Structure formats: structure tokens, C-alpha cells
Amino acid sequence: MRVMAQMGMVMNLDKCIGCHTCSVTCKQAWTNRAGTEYVWFNNVETRPGQGYPRRYEDQDTWKGGWTLTNRGNLKLKAGGRVQKLLGIFASPVQPKLADYYEPWTYDYQTLIEAPLGDDFPVARPKSLITGENTKITWSANWDDNLGGTSEMGHLDPIVAKLNASVRRESEEKVRFELEKTFMFYLPRICEHCLNPSCMASCPSGAIYKREEDGIVLVDQDRCRGWRQCITGCPYKKIYFNHKSGKAEKCTFCYPRIEVGLPTVCSETCVGRLRYLGLFLYDADRVTAAAATPDEADLYEAQLDLILDPRDPEVISAARRDGIPDDWMDAARRSPVYALAKTYRVALPLHPEYRTMPMVWYVPPLSPIVDVLSSQGHDAEDRDVLFGAIEALRIPVDYLAELFTAGRTDIVTGVLQKLAAMRAYMRDVSLGREGDPSIPEAVGMSEESLYEMYRLMAIAKYADRYVIPTAHVERAHELEEIGCSLDFEEGPGMYESGPFGEASGRPAPVAVETFHALRERQTSDTPTSTTAGGELRGRVNLLNWDGNGAPDGLFPDASAGGNATTEATEGQR
Amino acid sequence: MSTFLWGVLPYLCIASLVGGTIWRYRYDKFGWTTRSSQLYESRLLRIGSPLFHFGILLVFFGHIGGLVIPESWTEVVGVSEGLYHFNALLFGGIAGVCTLVGIIILVYRRRTTGPVFMATTKNDKLMYVLLVAAIVLGLWTTLVSVGAGSEAHNYRETVSPWFRSVFLLRPDVAAMAAAPIQFHIHAIVGMLLFALWPFTRLVHAFTAPLHYLFRPYIVYRSRDRQVSGARQARPGWSGIGTADRDRQR
Numbered sequence: 001m002r003v004m005a006q007m008g009m010v011m012n013l014d015k016c017i018g019c020h021t022c023s024v025t026c027k028q029a030w031t032n033r034a035g036t037e038y039v040w041f042n043n044v045e046t047r048p049g050q051g052y053p054r055r056y057e058d059q060d061t062w063k064g065g066w067t068l069t070n071r072g073n074l075k076l077k078a079g080g081r082v083q084k085l086l087g088i089f090a091s092p093v094q095p096k097l098a099d100y101y102e103p104w105t106y107d108y109q110t111l112i113e114a115p116l117g118d119d120f121p122v123a124r125p126k127s128l129i130t131g132e133n134t135k136i137t138w139s140a141n142w143d144d145n146l147g148g149t150s151e152m153g154h155l156d157p158i159v160a161k162l163n164a165s166v167r168r169e170s171e172e173k174v175r176f177e178l179e180k181t182f183m184f185y186l187p188r189i190c191e192h193c194l195n196p197s198c199m200a201s202c203p204s205g206a207i208y209k210r211e212e213d214g215i216v217l218v219d220q221d222r223c224r225g226w227r228q229c230i231t232g233c234p235y236k237k238i239y240f241n242h243k244s245g246k247a248e249k250c251t252f253c254y255p256r257i258e259v260g261l262p263t264v265c266s267e268t269c270v271g272r273l274r275y276l277g278l279f280l281y282d283a284d285r286v287t288a289a290a291a292t293p294d295e296a297d298l299y300e301a302q303l304d305l306i307l308d309p310r311d312p313e314v315i316s317a318a319r320r321d322g323i324p325d326d327w328m329d330a331a332r333r334s335p336v337y338a339l340a341k342t343y344r345v346a347l348p349l350h351p352e353y354r355t356m357p358m359v360w361y362v363p364p365l366s367p368i369v370d371v372l373s374s375q376g377h378d379a380e381d382r383d384v385l386f387g388a389i390e391a392l393r394i395p396v397d398y399l400a401e402l403f404t405a406g407r408t409d410i411v412t413g414v415l416q417k418l419a420a421m422r423a424y425m426r427d428v429s430l431g432r433e434g435d436p437s438i439p440e441a442v443g444m445s446e447e448s449l450y451e452m453y454r455l456m457a458i459a460k461y462a463d464r465y466v467i468p469t470a471h472v473e474r475a476h477e478l479e480e481i482g483c484s485l486d487f488e489e490g491p492g493m494y495e496s497g498p499f500g501e502a503s504g505r506p507a508p509v510a511v512e513t514f515h516a517l518r519e520r521q522t523s524d525t526p527t528s529t530t531a532g533g534e535l536r537g538r539v540n541l542l543n544w545d546g547n548g549a550p551d552g553l554f555p556d557a558s559a560g561g562n563a564t565t566e567a568t569e570g571q572r
Numbered sequence: 573m574s575t576f577l578w579g580v581l582p583y584l585c586i587a588s589l590v591g592g593t594i595w596r597y598r599y600d601k602f603g604w605t606t607r608s609s610q611l612y613e614s615r616l617l618r619i620g621s622p623l624f625h626f627g628i629l630l631v632f633f634g635h636i637g638g639l640v641i642p643e644s645w646t647e648v649v650g651v652s653e654g655l656y657h658f659n660a661l662l663f664g665g666i667a668g669v670c671t672l673v674g675i676i677i678l679v680y681r682r683r684t685t686g687p688v689f690m691a692t693t694k695n696d697k698l699m700y701v702l703l704v705a706a707i708v709l710g711l712w713t714t715l716v717s718v719g720a721g722s723e724a725h726n727y728r729e730t731v732s733p734w735f736r737s738v739f740l741l742r743p744d745v746a747a748m749a750a751a752p753i754q755f756h757i758h759a760i761v762g763m764l765l766f767a768l769w770p771f772t773r774l775v776h777a778f779t780a781p782l783h784y785l786f787r788p789y790i791v792y793r794s795r796d797r798q799v800s801g802a803r804q805a806r807p808g809w810s811g812i813g814t815a816d817r818d819r820q821r
Contacts, residue, residue, distance in 0.1 A: 088781070089625040131690070209792050
């Protein structure tokens with residue numbers, strides 16, 4: 001047994017309202033630079049839907065993740081090492097920009113400068129790739145809220161798979177008529193897998209997993225732009241920065257995590273549906289677990305990797321493997337461990353890719369509750385809900401394809417637990433005696449059901465985000481490691497170097513020292529959010545703690561005064 | 573003139589190549605990339621790029637064979653001058669044509685695909701001119717040899733000894749000076765290309781990921797222990813000044 005710590009995330013999909021705040025704040029913090037216009041480290045998909053990039057789950061096309069050889073060993077789906085190297089000069093299966101979308105801006109200049117005339121000037125869309133006028137045909141969430149799904153719903157790879165299992169068209173399983181359809185939101189970030197296939201695909205060995213917290217990063221100094229990771233990742237969560245020519249990915253906001261702050265997406269989530277905490281896992285057994293012969297057993301195999309931080313044997317092994325005691329304490333209080341392993345209500349996304357993803361999801365009960373309510377049923381009555389979960393097979397089948405490689409029994413079990421929690425807590429909150437037979441029916445005790453309710457419904461900030469800080473005595477090491485996602489014009493970023501755009505030394509993330517950030521976090525007054533001062537009209541949300549307005553969000557008041565100054569300000 | 577071209581220039585180029593590479597590796601690891609444009613366009617790239625790259629790899633090994641291995645060695649193993657030349661012309665010609673066709677496709681793609689052309693720097697353009705010139709001139713020497721038949725100039729008695737002598741630090745200027753003009757031009761363009769190499773996108777060839785065949789799939793790394801302090805890294809060419817002064821520029 002080799003104990004390693006992994007920062008993990010759980011998202012409770014019942015709470016997601018699809019507001020895209022996480023995506024927008026993440027983009028502001030990390031990818032509002034030239035070259036990363038189409039890059040969404042965090043995106044929110046409406047399911048059923050095609051996802052982003054389009055149909056990324058269709059691994060017959062995109063060849064992401066792992067597969068098993070005839071002898072039962074793990075192999076990259078895109079091919080072995082020699083095959084990958086031979087294909088290096090033109091990556092055989094790489095999404096084109098059209099599979100994402102062509103990023104654009106608007107020609108706002110004409111709004112200001114158009115001469116006086118009879119018509120209102122319009123701001124035409126301009127491609128950020130070519131600079132030419134463009135026609136907007138797709139975006140990162142074009143099929144938001146089932147937009148266009150009556151036409152394109154069948155393009156969802158899971159819908160296609162489910163419908164293919166039924167022969168005649170009249171019996172299509174997933175329907176998109178308003179009365180018969182269902183939907184929910186799926187926010188996605190990098191899964192920070194235990195067995196990442198992007199890492200295995202990287203010819204340069206630039207992608208690495210941090211020993212301390214399991215965060216998967218791209219060393220920007222080592223990445224040579226061979227683009228194999230983009231093929232390798234089945235979630236398509238590695239993006240190619242087309243200006244710097246390097247791969248970039250979700251960083252789990254490691255500069256924030258290191259000082260005990262939640263990721264930007266978690267911090268800004270209005271539904272408070274994200275949980276952050278530690279998993280302990282046995283690194284020696286990862287490969288064997290990922291090579292589980294039957295896809296349907298992968299969820300269980302993944303769960304078996306997660307170690308119990310209260311087990312004395314695990315504790316002594318963790319101490320031997322150098323995990324600090326405060327991290328062990330955090331692991332014991334970890335909300336993600338509780339949701340995934342103790343209560344078993346959080347499920348991994350697409351375990352069948354065999355990457356052992358570490359971002360987990362509590363599947364939504366809401367499609368079923370919605371149907372029941374609309375039919376006039378009492379959607380919090382236990383018997384009604386339990387019966388409906390069985391009866392409304394379509395969402396369950398769909399969820400099972402997403403989270404358990406097709407195991408509907410596991411999804412049903414989770415949904416029943418969620419239903420039991422609603423039914424049981426209704427009695428309690430109405431002042432009646434709780435019905436002990438309800439938790440019993442889903443194999444839980446009244447106490448654990450109540451604990452689960454507290455964690456899922458009313459947990460406070462400190463309970464949702466249990467993030468052990470990197471050690472203070474090692475704070476000087478927190479500075480800057482290989483993965484540096486510079487932001488343009490930020491401190492340390494220089495104009496294009498002589499070898500083309502973005503050459504030159506890496507411009508570091510504006511990571512601040514442990515003490516500075518802690519002071520800011522605990523003080524009531526806003527402090528400058530940038531290390532080097534003003535950001536010249538750009539906003540940096542990475543270190544924003546919610547106090548005051550971040551620099552650059554609004555024009556400088558003292559610089560205003562006359563309209564021309566503000567106009568030039570706006571042009572920038 | 574000959575002394576400069578074949579006795580001094582090679583060393584200047586080697587100095588530029590070696591020194592430039594070391595300098596670039598130390599100061600510009602972030603810019604050390606293929607700068608792939610596959611995201612913009614992949615249809616032509618799928619044809620042109622493998623054609624060019626596999627072609628140029630063959631050309632590279634061909635040059636090694638012709639320049640580094642002395643004629644006496646191949647004769648010992650029984651390869652006659654005629655057989656050697658036949659092979660060199662056949663495989664060299666095929667590889668050269670593949671490379672040329674590949675790079676023509678790539679340059680055409682670069683010029684006609686809007687986003688790809690926009691991502692092309694002046695540096696790239698200069699590099700392409702030298703690279704295409706080197707390939708065309710190389711093919712020219714091959715074609716001249718074919719045209720001359722058995723009368724062809726045996727460069728393994730002139731160019732090759734000179735090439736080896738450069739690395740032995742006793743450049744055999746006279747040998748090279750005796751070679752025909754097309755070899756001279758090809759060699760000069762080649763030297764210039766190598767001199768420019770570290771400062772162009774061609775550096776990606778130096779980090780060909782052969783170690784991928786041997787490394788473990790999963791890479792664990794600890795936080796970097798060597799980096800400490802809050803000072804930000806600077807490009808090697810940036811002036812020493814305060815942050816404020818940098819901003820004013």
C-alpha cells in the first residue's frame with residue numbers, strides 16, 4: 001500500500017441551475033488571453049446534449065482514454081507508443097476548431113465611430129482567429145437548455161447509444177418533445193484522474209500529477225506542442241493554446257488550493273453545489289483497478305482504491321508515506337470522501353474510460369421529481385418517489401451511461417437514497433417523528449441520513465471546502481512551479497519575444513505568498529488584487545476574495561472626467 | 573575567400589548553433605515548441621507534414637551516411653563507387669522529392685489558410701526561405717549528378733573529407749574548394765540554416781520525444797524544490813529595470 005492524497009471535487013447536480021457563473025469566472029481567472037479564446041477549463045453542458053467539444057464522448061471517433069488489450073492490459077485507445085510517435089507529425093484524431101467553435105468578438109468600434117446617419121450602427125461579429133467578419137454558428141453552450149435538441153438531440157452520443165439499443169424508431173428511448181423530455185446540467189472541469197490518459201499520451205512527459213495533492217498540471221516549459229494529450233483525454237479537457245503552441249488545462253486553481261482557498265468555480269458557484277476535499281488512495285493498485293475486465297465493475301474498483309482515513313492501518317501507512325497529520329485530519333473531515341465513499345451518492349463521470357476520474361457527481365433526482373410534480377403527485381412521498389425511479393427508466397438509463405458505465409442498479413440506489421432523504425426530512429422539518437423505516441429501506445441509519453442531509457443541504461463554507469493548506473514551513477516553495485499560465489500584460493509578461501508570439505520565459509501566475517493571501521482573506525478591506533499593480537483594464541479574479549471590486553473591473557475614476565478619455569479606455 | 577567560406581564560416585555557424593541552442597534552452601523554454609497549426613487546418617497538414625518530416629528524416633540519415641562515413645569504409649565492405657552512387661541517387665532522390673513536395677504543400681497551406689498565415693512570423697518566413705533553398709539546392713546537386721551519369725562528381729572525395737576535417741579542427745579547405753559550384757552553394761545555405769536553427773521554430777527537432785518509448789505512463793512530480801523567493805523570471809534579453817519603467821516602455 002502506498003498512500004497518496006488527492007484533491008477531489010463533488011458536484012451535486014440537483015442544485016445546478018445552469019447559470020454558467022463557474023465557467024465565466026474561471027475564464028476570467030485563467031483563459032481570457034489570446035490563444036485561449038475557445039478554451040473553457042470549466043464548462044456547463046445541458047444533458048441531453050452534444051457537450052463541448054461536440055460529441056466528445058464518442059470515443060469511437062475521438063479515441064480518448066484507455067482500452068484493454070486481448071491479454072487484459074491497459075492500452076491507450078489511440079494506440080501504443082510507437083504508433084503514437086509515428087503519428088506525431090499530423091495528429092490523426094484531433095478535434096478541429098470547428099468541433100469547438102470559432103471564437104469571436106464584436107466590432108464595437110463602429111458603435112462609437114460610425115458617422116451620423118439614418119441607420120443605427122451595428123457591431124458586427126469578427127472572428128478572433130482570422131479577424132474577418134464571421135457568422136456565428138456554434139459556441140461552447142449552443143444547445144443550452146435543450147436549445148435545438150428537437151433537431152440535434154440524436155447527436156448526443158449517449159442518446160444515440162440508448163436509441164440504438166431499441167430497434168424500431170417508434171420506440172426511441174430518449175424523446176425530445178417538450179412533454180416527454182428531461183434535462184439537467186453537467187458542469188465539467190478536468191477530472192484530475194488517478195490514471196490520466198492525457199499524461200500517458202504526452203510524448204514529452206510534460207504532464208504530471210503532483211505528489212502532494214494529485215493535481216494534474218502541464219509543465220509549460222516542457223510541453224513541445226505535440227498535441228497528443230488532446231487526443232488522449234477522453235473528456236477533451238486539454239486544450240491547445242494556438243498562440244503559445246502549448247497545451248493548457250484546468251489547474252484546479254492550485255495557487256488557491258495551496259493556501260486553503262477553494263477553486264474559483266467552487267467559490268463563485270451560486271448554487272453551492274461543489275464540494276472540495278481530500279481523498280486518500282492506494283497508488284499501487286491504480287493500474288490494476290483501471291484494468292478491471294468488465295466496464296460495469298469499474299465504479300466499484302475505483303471506490304475500492306479510496307482508503308478510509310480512519311483506518312489505523314491506513315493512518316500508519318500514510319504517516320510512513322509522508323502525509324502530514326493535518327492533511328490526515330482534513331481527509332477525515334473530507335466532504336468528498338463522505339459523499340463518494342461513506343454515503344455512496346457521488347459517482348464518477350464515465351468510469352468506462354478507465355482513467356479513474358476524481359471529480360464526482362451526485363446524480364440529479366430532479367428530472368423525476370419534475371415529472372411527478374407536473375403529474376400532480378406528491379414528489380416527496382417516499383412510495384411515490386421510489387416507484388417513480390423504477391418507472392421512469394429513461395433518465396435512469398441515461399444517468400447510468402454517464403456515471404456507472406450502464407449499471408442502472410447503482411444509479412437507482414443513489415436516487416433512492418436521495419429520495420429517502422427528502423421523504424425522511426420532510427417529516428422532521430414538519431415537526432413530526434422521523435420514520436426510521438425510510439433510511440432502513442436504503443440501508444442507512446437515521447443518524448447517517450441526517451448527517452448526509454446536513455452535508456448536502458445546509459453545509460457551510462468550511463464544511464463544503466475542507467482544503468488543507470500546503471505547509472507554512474514550506475511556504476517558500478509555493479511560488480511558481482512548471483505550470484505557468486501567464487496572463488497577457490500581467491506582471492512579468494512581456495511583449496512577444498523574437499521567436500514568435502509568446503516566446504520568452506514563462507510569465508508566472510500571480511501567486512502570492514501564503515501570508516499575503518491569508519491576510520487578505522481575513523481582513524475586511526479590499527486590497528490590491530494584483531502583485532504588480534494595475535492590470536491595464538483587465539480583471540484578475542484569481543486572487544479576488546469578494547472584498548470590494550477587483551482592479552480593472554471598472555474604469556479608473558480619477559482618469560475619467562471627460563468623455564474622450566473614457567472612449568479610449570473603452571476601446572482598449 | 574575559400575579560407576573564409578570553408579575554414580571560418582563553419583566554425584561561426586557551429587558556434588551559433590551550439591551557443592544559440594544552449595542560450596535558447598536556458599532562456600526560452602516556454603517558446604520551445606512546434607507551434608503546431610493543426611487546430612486551424614488539418615486536411616492539407618495530414619498530407620504535407622508527414623511527407624515532409626519523414627522525407628527530411630531520410631535526408632538527414634542520407635547526409636550522415638554520405639558525409640560522415642569515409643569512402644574507404646564502404647569499400648572495405650564491398651560497396652563499389654557505382655553502387656553507392658546509384659543508391660544515394662535513388663533513395664536520396666525519392667526522399668528529397670518527398671521532402672520538397674511536402675514542404676510545397678505546407679508552404680502553400682501556410683500562405684492560403686488565413687489563420688495559419690496570420691500565425692506566421694517574419695522569423696518563420698526567413699526560416700522557410702533558407703529551408704526551401706537548402707532542399708532545392710540539395711536536389712539540384714542530385715539532379716546534376718544524375719545528368720552527369722558516371723562522370724558525376726564524387727563528393728565523397730571533396731565535400732565529405734572537408735566535412736569531417738571541420739570537426740577534427742583541421743579544415744581541409746582545398747578539398748572543398750575543388751567541389752563544383754552547386755555543392756558550394758548548397759553547403760553555404762545549409763550552414764546558414766544551421767546557424768539560424770536555434771533561433772527559429774526548428775528547435776523542436778532537438779527535443780524529438782524519443783524518450784516517450786521508455787518512460788512510465790504516469791508521471792508523478794513534487795512541487796519544485798529549487799524555485800524559491802518571489803522574484804519573477806525574466807527573459808534573457810530584457811533590460812534590467814524596475815517594474816514601473818518596464819510598464820512605461
